Amino acid sequence: MSFDKDLALGGFAHGELYNEARPSYPQAAIDHFVRTFGLDARSHALDLGAGTGIFTRQLLAHVGRITAVEPSHSMRATFTAQTPGVEILDGSDVKIPLEDGSVDVVFVAQAFHWFEPTQALAEIRRVLVAGGGLGLMWNERDTEVQWIRQLNRAMLWDERQPYDAEIDYGSIIAAGPFDHIEKSTFHHEDHLTHNQVVQRVLTTSYITLMDAAQRESLVADVLGVLHPLSDPVAMPYVTNIFTAFAEGVVPH
Numbered sequence: 001m002s003f004d005k006d007l008a009l010g011g012f013a014h015g016e017l018y019n020e021a022r023p024s025y026p027q028a029a030i031d032h033f034v035r036t037f038g039l040d041a042r043s044h045a046l047d048l049g050a051g052t053g054i055f056t057r058q059l060l061a062h063v064g065r066i067t068a069v070e071p072s073h074s075m076r077a078t079f080t081a082q083t084p085g086v087e088i089l090d091g092s093d094v095k096i097p098l099e100d101g102s103v104d105v106v107f108v109a110q111a112f113h114w115f116e117p118t119q120a121l122a123e124i125r126r127v128l129v130a131g132g133g134l135g136l137m138w139n140e141r142d143t144e145v146q147w148i149r150q151l152n153r154a155m156l157w158d159e160r161q162p163y164d165a166e167i168d169y170g171s172i173i174a175a176g177p178f179d180h181i182e183k184s185t186f187h188h189e190d191h192l193t194h195n196q197v198v199q200r201v202l203t204t205s206y207i208t209l210m211d212a213a214q215r216e217s218l219v220a221d222v223l224g225v226l227h228p229l230s231d232p233v234a235m236p237y238v239t240n241i242f243t244a245f246a247e248g249v250v251p252h
Contacts, residue, residue, distance in 0.1 A: 019052035019078050022203055023139050025109065026188040027058075029239050034062045036182075036243045037105045037133040046103040046127060048093065049111030051075050053083035055137070059107070060086070067103065069096055093120035098127045105133040112136045112169070121176030125246060134178055134244045136169060142187070142236035147229060154221035155201055169242055178244035186239040194226045197235060 033039065043063040047056045050068035052075050059066060068083075069091040070076050079088045091097045093115035106124045108115070124134060141148045152158060170181050192200070201207065201222055207215065226233065 016078055017199065017203055019054065019082060020199070022052075022054055022110075022200065023190050023235075023237060024054055025058060025137060025139060026186045026237075026239055028188075029137060029184075029186045029241055030058050030062065032184055032186075032241065033059075033107070033135050033243070037135070039063050039105065043104045044102070046096070046098065046106045048096065048106055048108050048124070049114065050079060050088060051109075051111070052078040053086070053088075055107065055109035056083055056086060067098065069098075094123055096123050096127050100126055101129050103127050103132065104129055105135065107135045107137070109137045110139060113138075113167075117172050118176065121173065121178065125177040128246050130246060132246050134173070134242075134246075136173075136242040138240050139237050140240065142238045145236050147225060147233075148236065150225045151197075151201075151222065154225050155204065155207070155218065173242060173244050177247045179247050181242060181244040184241050184243070186241070187236070188239065189234045189236050191232045192235050194223065194229075194231045194233065197226060197233065198222055200235075 037043070039045070039062045041064040044065045044067070045059060045063045047053075047059065047066055047068045050056050050070045051072075053068065056066055056068055056079070066086050068079060068086060068088040070079060070088055071090065071092045073090075076088050076090065079086075089097045106128060112120075128134070141152065143149050143152065170183055173181050198219055202215070202219075207218065210218065
C-alpha cells in the first residue's frame, strides 16, 4: 500500500469545499454497522481520519459519544463549525491521542488507504476495549457504468488514483490484531447537477494540488463527459465496508 503524507494533508487543505461536495454514506451501510457492533446510547465511537465530519454526523444518532481524530487543520476547523458538540482532536493513524481501551468501536471512512496499515491497526487495537470493533468504509464511483469510466479517464484516475479499489483490505486487517472480518457492499446514487459533479471532482486529493491551468484543462474534459447526460445526473456509487473485532474475542 503506497502512502504519501504530503498528498494526504496538502490535498485536503480546502475543508469547506470538501464538506459541501463530498457524498454521504448510504443509510443501509450505517444500519449494518449499528447491527454488527450492537451500537447504542452506551457506545463510545472513534471516527479516525474524520475529515469534515460527513460520516460522524450520520453516526451521531446511533451512539452515546463520538470522539473524532483528524490531522488536517482545515478539516478540523470545518468539522468544528459543522459538528458542534463533538470533540475533534489533532492526531493520526499512528498517534491517536486517546487512552488505552477507551473506545468501543473505531470507524475509518474514506481514509484507511492513507494509513500505514501495520502501525495503524496496532494503534487502533490499543485504544479499543476488549472485543471492540473496527469498521472501514469507502464510497467508490461505480465503474460498471460507462460514463463513470469516461469520467475516471477525464480525471486521470487510473494514472493518479490515490488508492486501489482492488487491494484486499480483508487480508490487510487479518494481518493485524483483528479477526471475524467481513466485507459488505451497498449501492446508491447521488443526483447531482453538472456543476456539483465538477465540484466533487475538484475535491480529489491530487486534483487540489494541480495548478490553475491543469485544473482548467481537467474540468473541460469532465464537462465534455457530462455534456450529453441529463442535468441533474444520477451518479452511481458502490460502498464497500469491512467489519472486524479485536482478535481472540467472539463478537456478540
